[in-house]
Amino acid sequence: xxxxxxxxxxxxxxxxxxxxxxxxxxxxxxxxxxxxxxxxxxxxxxxxxxxxxxxxxxxxxxxxxxxxxxxxxxxxxxxxxxxxxxxxxxxxxxxxxxxxxxxxxxxxxxxxxxxxxxxxxxxxxxxxxxxxxxxxx
Numbered sequence: 001x002x003x004x005x006x007x008x009x010x011x012x013x014x015x016x017x018x019x020x021x022x023x024x025x026x027x028x029x030x031x032x033x034x035x036x037x038x039x040x041x042x043x044x045x046x047x048x049x050x051x052x053x054x055x056x057x058x059x060x061x062x063x064x065x066x067x068x069x070x071x072x073x074x075x076x077x078x079x080x081x082x083x084x085x086x087x088x089x090x091x092x093x094x095x096x097x098x099x100x101x102x103x104x105x106x107x108x109x110x111x112x113x114x115x116x117x118x119x120x121x122x123x124x125x126x127x128x129x130x131x132x133x134x135x136x137x
Contacts, residue, residue, distance in 0.1 A: 002027050004067040008055045009120035010039075010047025011128045017041060020127020021051035022120040025058060025067075033058060036123035038130070048073035049094035051124065052080070052109065056101040066106040070117060077111040 005026050012019040019042035023035040035058070039050050052071060059067050071077050078084040079095055086092045101107065114121060 004059070004064050006055045006059070006067050006069045007117050007120040008048075008051035008069060008071050009117055009124040010042075010044060010049070010051040010073070011121070011124035012042055012044040012047050013128050016043045016046075018128050019044070019047040019050075020124050020129070021047060021054055022123025022125070022127060023051060023055045023058065024119045024123070025055070025062070025064075033062070034119070034123060036127040036130075038127050045073070045075060045088070045091060046094065047124065047128075048076040049091065049098065051120070052076060053094065053097050053101075056098065056105060056107065059105050059107070060101070064105065069107055069109045070112045071109060072112055072114045072117040072121065074111050077109050080109045 007024040009022045019039050021037050021039055024031060025033040039047060052069060055069060079086050080098050086095055
């Protein structure tokens, strides 16, 4: 059985400002997908959640049953894992969307430092500046 890992990041050039998401999915250590996409105007926290949601949508599209997701957003990771309370209504909605994928895909979300999420970080920054690009590898 293949092992899938995903890296998700969101970036915002203001708070709120032009925002983008970056995603990298690997199968057994080999990159199979990378996404850089503009999401319009959003806060950094919304962008982080949107990256995780898009990654989960892609796992469904790729028929991936189980994935380990890494994000450098401590806030999003701890909210998704139930460790932090969510006060913001928009983040509550986005968290509910993430949780809805639990019926489709088995996943974990783990916090990592920026240095371990650098590819997704670069893609998110590109997305916030240049619109949408999808790369099949």
